[in-house]
Amino acid sequence: MEKIPILRMGHFLLVTIQVDLYDRLAVNLEADLVQMVNKTGARGVLIDISAVSIVDSFMGRIIGNIANMSKILDAETVVVGMQPAVAITLVELGLPLQGVFTALNVERGMELLRNRIDLDLNPEDDDDDAISDAD
Amino acid sequence: MMTTQLVTLTKDRMVVKLEQDVVPFRNRVKEHATKIGMGLVNQTKLITAASELSRNMLRYAGGGEVLIEVVSKGRENGIRLTFSDKGPGIEDIKKAMQDGYSTGKSLGLGLPGTKRLVSEFDIKSVPNQGTTVIILKWKNG
Amino acid sequence: MKADLVKTLQKKKKQILEIWMEKQLADAGLRDDLISNEELRIQSEELVQALVQSITEKNLGNVESSEFEPVYEILAGISLSRAKQGFSPRETGIYIFSLKDSLLQVIQEEMRDDPAAMYAETIRISKLVDSFGIATFETFIKGREEVIYRQTNEITEISTPVIRVWDGILALPIIGTLDSSRTQVVMENLLQEIVETGSSIAILDISGVPAVDSLVAQHLIKTVSATRLMGAECIISGIRPEIAQTVVHLGIDLSNITTKASLASALRHAFSQLHLEVRKKQKQQ
Known part of the structure; x- marks a missing residue:
């Protein structure tokens, strides 16, 4: 049976979906990913869907599930590289994936995760400090 | 004298019986949509709608048949898909078409969302006999 | 007796055209800025020609007859081109209805001695030309709609710059x-x-x-x-x-x-x- 590979990159897990997912494959991915988060203690999950041309409500729900499950295991999920046509369709379908972080590409996704996790480590840091740091 | 009527240009039939049939079926729809020059966004909407409906058919009726037609009306071309199954049917179509009915975790119907993705949507269902859903997506609509 | 009308029209083709042209050129609303007199004449002649050719005793009472197809086609062409050239619907309407005046004038002259026949034929011709008029409006509006459709597309394209x-x-x-x-x-x-x-x-x-x-x-x-x-x-x-x-x-x-x-x-x-x-x-x- 086909499997979607899950790569470990430091504190993060990276999943690149390259094929059109049929249901069984998506369900397996959900299970594998949650297992991996638990096993590796990963703090973040990146799901790259830049090669995916269709996300229907089933796929959307799987992504939502992964995010919620990871959250319980203390890892943030970022969906990266969504195609414009897919984004428009999801919104029209009424599935805006609330609660899932998004980024333009893997690099930005990593950056986002790093910021999120840093913030978690130093909760007293607020936005103003972040700006003065940048100066 | 000058009424514009819907004309069917080509017909194609496909059986969706297994989960693995969904991806080839989507590809077939995509082929037809590409052939008539449908834009990427409308294509994606149509295929997503097709995916939703074929999934419903699998889940609630154990599969069924889909008729893929290229249709034309006046200056517009489009794709019409007819999903017919011999499943248990839908008791209350009105309820199934309500937004929110679909968001339940177990009920994956998503009919109102699917309707928003296409230009025309029609559903007929007889309890214990089956359900027929017809969707139509115009090339530019 | 009745068969005369069709023959009369065929015989008087030239005269019909002349009267019609005269009426059009005399009209205060003549748009010689949009169409040259020469072009107008060619257009009108073509229409009269098609009309007298397709008209028969049998179809005269039946405006839906497929034998009038060539006339409707020419009318559609004229109407569409006029819509695009910027003629008002009124001007296009007057164009068709002045043809009716010319036809009626010829009938009146020819059937002066038989008022009953003249009356009957006048009604038949009126009905026929009225139907032409309606068809003209339909295509005229279609022509306009096409213009609107194209412009809408253009507007949507130019009005969303990123x-x-x-x-x-x-x-x-x-x-x-x-x-x-x-x-x-x-x-x-x-x-x-x-x-x-x-x-x-x-x-x-x-x-x-x-x-x-x-x-x-x-x-x-x-x-x-x-x-x-x-x-x-x-x-x-x-x-x-x-x-x-x-x-x-x-x-x-x-x-x-x-x-x-x-x-x-x-x-x-x-x-x-x-x-x-x-x-x-x-x-x-």
Whole structure:
């Protein structure tokens, strides 16, 4: 049976979906990913869907599930590289994936995760400090 | 004298019986949509709608048949898909078409969302006999 | 007796055309700026020719007869070209109905001695030309609709420019009403540009949108949600006080969307999101 590979990159897990997912494959991915988060203690999950041309409500729900499950295991999920046509369709379908972080590409996704996790480590840091740091 | 009527240009039939049939079926729809020059966004909407409906058919009726037609009306071309199954049917179509009915975790119907993705949507269902859903997506609509 | 009419018309073809041309050229509303007299004559002659050729004793009472197809075709052609040339519907109508006058004039002259027949034939010819008139209007409107259709497409294309205001910041001023087909174009252009430029912030400026009702608000919310799914932030700017009022009165929830009064403040917000600072330069003494 086909499997979607899950790569470990430091504190993060990276999943690149390259094929059109049929249901069984998506369900397996959900299970594998949650297992991996638990096993590796990963703090973040990146799901790259830049090669995916269709996300229907089933796929959307799987992504939502992964995010919620990871959250319980203390890892943030970022969906990266969504195609414009897919984004428009999801919104029209009424599935805006609330609660899932998004980024333009893997690099930005990593950056986002790093910021999120840093913030978690130093909760007293607020936005103003972040700006003065940048100066 | 000058009424514009819907004309069917080509017909194609496909059986969706297994989960693995969904991806080839989507590809077939995509082929037809590409052939008539449908834009990427409308294509994606149509295929997503097709995916939703074929999934419903699998889940609630154990599969069924889909008729893929290229249709034309006046200056517009489009794709019409007819999903017919011999499943248990839908008791209350009105309820199934309500937004929110679909968001339940177990009920994956998503009919109102699917309707928003296409230009025309029609559903007929007889309890214990089956359900027929017809969707139509115009090339530019 | 009755068969005479068809023959008469065929015989008097030249005369009909002459009377018709005379009437058209004498009309105060003659648009010689839009069509030359020469062209008008060719057009009219073609129509008279087609008419007398397709008219028979049998079909005279039946305006739907397929034998009139060539006449309807010519009429459609004339009507479409006139719609595009900018003739008013009235002018095109007068064109067809002055043909009726000419036909009736010929009938009157020919059947002077038989008022009963003249009356019957007048009604039949009137009905026929009236039907031509209706067909002309139908195609005239169709021609106009085509013009509108083309212009609508052009407007949608030119009215949604996506501007790169800064590295990583896009702005999209929306001018005019935001309906669902326009929203689709706006979304597509914006999202495509986000991918191409790798921008993380998009500003949707609605100063040029005349009114925001719940439907327009919904379109805006959809655009913002789609932008978010791509991994970028969408700010809505250019919200006039009246719009803020209607939004609240209609009970539209925009709390999940970053809104700013002006494009300038949206830009300021974008800068701070990207940790950028715009400062006045110290004066050099």
